[in-house]
Amino acid sequence: MASDEYTNFAHSDLEQFPVIIHLDLDCFYAQVESVRLGLDPSTPLCVQQWDGVIAVNYAAREYGISRHERIEKVKEKCPNCVLVHVETVGFPDQSSSRENVSNPDLLNHGKSETKVSLDRYREASAKIFQLLFSYSELCEKASIDEAYLDVSEQVQDILVATRNQRSSIGSIFEQLSMTEKERAYYFETIFQPFGKRELPLSQILSIGCAIAAKIRYAIYSQFNYTSSAGIAENKLLAKLGSSLNKPNRQTLISPKAVPFLLENLPLKKLRGLGGKLGTRIEERTNAKTAKEAQNVTLEKWNEIVGRENAEWIYNLVRGIDYSPVNARGITKSILAAKSFKAECSWEGMEKWIKILAYELCERLRKDETMNSRRPINFIVHYSSVGSVSSSKSIPFPNGKDRVSSLSRNAMKILKTANNFCFPCNRLSLSVTKFLKTSSDLGSIAAFLKPQENHQKLVEELVQESSSIKSSETTAEETASNLQQPPEKCKVVEVEQREEEDYILAQRMQVEEWLKLRSEGDYNCDDRRESRKKKRRVQTLDHFFHK
Known part of the structure; x- marks a missing residue:
């Protein structure tokens, strides 16, 4: 497709021309370790996980070292290569950074007693994303x-400010300081130089390049990490651009360059086609490159991938991507997981559950401090050899000793699950859905600190609640399974300290419930009946599960 045709097809209105940056940290895990240890970037370094490497810096790649190589091979290729083991998590006395571990016996012992933790890299990533959000909310x-x-919005603002200085790149620098x-x-x-018909686009994309340069320098100056970037009109082309000239460079993909970029580009390099879908397309079309796949008609794509994907693939192989940049910063779930060959005893399961609970609680502690939020749902996911994986979700059980509380609930879920059986080969504990907390409750210390007025609320609730037995109960330590019989609303009886912390976590809702009850407008009738009566009716369940 000719460059002018491509430009006209993609965007006819220059004021709406999008500018997308794809930013990629260069061999990130290796950079984090190199900066942490104060090593020169020219020092060969690999990040090790047990007896293999999961990250290789560019200095080590010059010796022919690649990801997933065994430690023995790495040492043969580069005896002076620095090997840094990822952090491991067990009980507090077992956790370790495990730097420069090479003894197989120690590795095997550690693998059976601890699990890998990527928290060091997550924390470094979180700092970088805080910086990125300061440059664009999108x-x-x-x-x-x-x-x-x-x-795009920032580019248009600068474009308006420099409208009478189109030929001066200096004016762009001044606007961006x-x-x-x-x-x-x-x-x-x-x-690649712009075509004649693309000159109006040149300044637009040049401003995008200037913003990308400013961001990359900010990352380097603040954290000492290098990064590569791609600047283009959509996410697909921007991602391709960032990978073309790594490390520590940025690449602009102009509309004129798109046909040349796609001509010899392997089909599986396109975003979304790296897995089974890409293999299926290659088999059905005999196309190995994006250029070859452009010969496939839209009707043929309907036959190969279905109508829901046909137009997307048809555009993708032509470098056209309409997917928007969705602001996704804070993670929506936090997970701790472990895969093993086969765990065949309850003793072994209890050990791993405690390790996972410890890791999850550590991550939650940091998340609560940084994001001022607390989890609502607690999920246990498990799979056994030869059987389908399953999961069970309950309200998050807040306890003074969180590790013990999560461990007890997870064990209870597994022991009462009808479809759980040994041997188990994967186990995970996770939390989803979060509740924002007020500023005065931003730390765990504040959350766990007992307060007299809240204690009175708890005692009053405990006195008025009675136990109710249910075969469906999966976590006795929480007030999660609130029952609603026709005439009374009861709370499952639990240990007092567990109920106290659960209610403290929801204290705003509890206070609201007590206020409503004191006004004489509290009723436990069925919600359907309450709607018929057209009056304000609430239940305790409503306040715990909004």
């Missing part, structure tokens, strides 16, 4: 070390 987290930023070092990052941009 920042989408693609992975722990990748992000999409839609800077770019330093000499930031400008140096801009001038390293790699791009």
Whole structure:
């Protein structure tokens, strides 16, 4: 497709021309370890997980080392390579950074007693994303070390401010208050010259390049991490651009460059076609590159991938991608998981549950401090050899000793699950859905600190509640299974300290319930009946599960 046709097809209105940046941290895990240890970037370094490597910096790649190689091979290729083991998590006395571990006996012992933790990299990633959000609210987290930023609005603002200075790149630098070092990052941009019909686009994309350079320099100056970037009109092309000239460079993909970029691009390099779908397309079309796949008609795509995917694939192989940048910063779930060959005893399951609960609680503690929120749902996911995986969700059981509370609930779920059986080969504990907390409750210390007025609320509730037996109960330690008989609303009886912390976690709802009851407007009738009566009726269940 000719460049002018491509431009006209994609965007006819320059004021609506999007500018997307894809940012990719260079060999991120290795950079985090190199910066943490104060090593020169030219020092070969690999991040080790048990007896293999999961990250290789560019200095080590020069020796022919690649990901997933065994430690013995790495040492043969580069005896001076620094090997840093990822952190491991067990009980507090078992957790370790495990740096430079090479003894197989120690590795095997650690693997059977602890699990890998990526928290060090998650924390570094969180700091970077905080910085990225300061440049654009439309920042989408693609992975722990990748992000999409839609800077179209910022570009248009600068375009308006420099409308009478179109030929001056200096005016763009002035609008962005770019330093000499930031400008140096801009001038390293790699791009193919624009066509005559694309000249109006040149300034638009140039501004995007300047913003990308400013962001990349900010990451380096604040955290000492290098990054690569792609600047283009959509997410697909921006991601392809960031991978073309790594490390520590940025690439501009102009509309004119798209046909050349796609001509020899392997089909599986396109976003979304790296797995089984890409293999299926290659088998059905005999196309190995994006250019070859452009010969497939839309009708043929309907036959191969179905009508719901046909138009998407048809556009994708032509470099057209209409998917928006969705602001996704804070994670919506937190998980701790472990896969093993086969665990065949309750003693072993209890050990791993405690380890996972410990890791999950550590991550929750950091998340609560940073994001001022608490989880609502607690999920246990398990799978056995030869059987379908399953999961069970309950309200998050807040306890003074969170590790013990989560462990007891998880064990209860497994022991009462009809479809759980040994041997078990995967287990995970996770939390989803979060409740924002007020500023005075932003820390766990504040959350766990007893207060007299709340204690009175708890005692009053405990006195008025009675136990109710249910075969469906899966976590006796929580007030999660609130029952609603026709005439009374009762709360499952639990240990007092467990009920206390659960109610404290929901104290705003409890206070609201007590206020409503004191006004004489409290009724436990069925909700359907209450709607018929057209009067304000609430139940205790409503306040615990909004």
